[in-house]
Amino acid sequence: MPMLLELRDVNFAYAGAVPGRQSLLEGLCLSVQKGDFMVIRGASGSGKSTILRLVCRFHSPQSGSILFRGEPVGSIKPSNLRASICYVAQIPVMVDGSVADNLLLPFSFDANHDRQPPSSDKLDAMLAQFYLQDVSLSQPAQKLSVGQKQRLALMRTLLTGPEILLLDEPTSALDKESAAMVFSIIERLNAEEGKTVITVTHSDYLPSVPNPKSFVLRN
Template sequence: MSALIETHALTRRDERRQTLLLQPTDFSLNRADRVSITGSSGSGKSVFLRALALLDAPTSGQVLWNGQPIANTEIPHYRSHISYLSQRPALIEGTVEDNLRFPFSLKTLRQRRFDLAAVTALLEHAGKTQEFLGKNAADLSGGEAQVASLIRTLQLNPEVLLLDEPTAALDPTSSRDVEALINAWFAADNARAYIWVSHDLEQARRMSEIHLQMSAGVLSGAARP
């Protein structure tokens, strides 16, 4: 069986400074993998994750999805299956429910429909009631905004989550809410996988079975804690 995502000699260069941010990287993410990546600030963790998500075009090398290269026209479809979540969620004006309904207005998802029952189940995993849907996005705390952003992603049933320090700015309770959501999503389907970038070694060990390190753009490790 082919990996969900593979990279071959993937690099990312800062063209302005002419520095290599990501050294040639071979990587494979298989179904049911729970991977964490730790490393100091500026080591290349986010650079690697954003390249995997095809948010930033790789300078050289290749990203394969289910064994196949991804054409430019297929990138929106790819991103509906391989979802990137940043440390700072971007929410639109309106209520939480407005934000959760928004993806279904996009061209790639117009054949799908908002599912209140599925969203309610996700809310429960994060300790929220349906009343949360009526809250104004502008009034949410950092933790609430991250939960809303994560549910907006999880309702689409992605194959892979690319989590770029999603709890770094959150208090411990909110962090646990996010972890609970990820665990519930992962447990529901053994074909899923995720990569969690974290500065928190304890969290990295708690949330992964494969622990990698990033240093000066070099990915190494594959130790199982």
């Protein structure tokens, strides 16, 4: 099966790094197939989150190549790339406005201008699937708990049908119960809908999905 995403001999150091000192990422090689559930592990500062940011073109490697469906990500328009590969940050970002305003925000972007926004009925149904059945579309998003915001951010990401979900420590700011809800949602999306998931963690999280993959970064 052809690879959906590949990182080949990727080297990266942040600007201002001490000359001659080892790069944050050196000779990194990573392959992901469609439908994979991959957990990237490593200590703080090992470069786990940087890998996700490189894939999304928030940063560019000093050398090496990153391919999506065999095409260098640098040759793909950023808005198109991020419509296919969606990044969910460690701390969920909500704009001022209602829950509905936040969920429909991606449809205001150029990459999604030809997509039909979901109806209120569909959004209500999805809220229940994300354990947010007590949340109203009209209530202010900023007043939700951190755990509710993280589930809402994940739901928002899925509304545009991305092929790959990049999750940057998605439960690090959550209590145990909220974290379990988020992991349950992510695993269901992979197992039932075939979503390709790449999640970063420094915990001992073990996904309850068939054949999960693990990639360990060492300092």
